[in-house]
Amino acid sequence: MSENQGLSLRERTRNAIRDQIAQVAIVMFDEQGFDETTVDQIAVAVGISSRSFFRYFGAKEDVILGDPMIYGEPVRASLAENIGTMPIWDAMRAAFGPVVARTEEDPDWTLRATRVMISTPTLRARNTEKHLAWLKVLEPLVADALKGSDNTRIFQARAITLAALTCLDVTSAEWVRRDGAVGNGQLLDEAFAFLKPVALTA
Structure with a gap:
């Protein structure tokens, strides 16, 4: 995967183990419930010790929502690239391209993770904190x-950015409600179209 480019063999191995733990844990969370699934149960299912689990994740919650800027930074970079070349609201939608790409890369896993989060x-609550971190950048x-x-600019910028993040949240909830029958990207396009402000289309 591209995210492993330039990493050492040790780092790639660590990422592979981390992904394996996450794959197993997400299924367990989805089937048993997040609060009902313990770290010990995950460790047994993966074939590691509970102590080893915490070498890869600081807490159980980090399996679903870890570093908020893992995707926040690509979103920021996309917005920075596009905001001067297209209407602001369109640039905001384009900025979420990396998030949509992640759902399309492994839709079953992402749908499970999103369902658990919701x-x-x-x-x-952690997801709200993540979006506040995105808001800052x-x-x-x-x-x-x-x-x-x-x-005026700060006030309007906050309103626009929070509205865009709300579109992302509403889309995630609707994607889960429809059990992935309609693509995440299509739903996000629809949400942005509903709220597309006339003042920002010029």
Whole structure:
């Protein structure tokens, strides 16, 4: 996979083991429930010790939602590239391309993970924290592309960015509700089309 390019053999091996643990854990979370599944159960299923689990994940929650900027940085980079060449709202949609690509890469696994996240209050809270982290890096890019006073640009940029992140959340919930019958990218396109503000199409 491209994410392993440039990594040492040791790092690639670590990533492969981490992915293996995550694959098993996600299925268990989805079938048994997140809170009902213990680290000990995951470790037994994978064939490692519980201590070894924590070499790869700081907490059980990290299997679903780890470093918020793993995808936040590609989203930021995409927005930075596109925001000067297309309408702001369209640039926001394009920025989520890396997120959609991840769902298409392994839709079954991602659907399971999303279903677990939506159905678990602690994970939903962590997902909100993730989006707040994204807000901090996306909002300044949007503000720089707007006109008006500093206060006006910051206010509008926050409204636009949070609306876009809400589209992402609503799409994830709808994707799960339809059990993946309609593509995540198609649903995200529809959500953005519903809210496309006339003022940002020029």
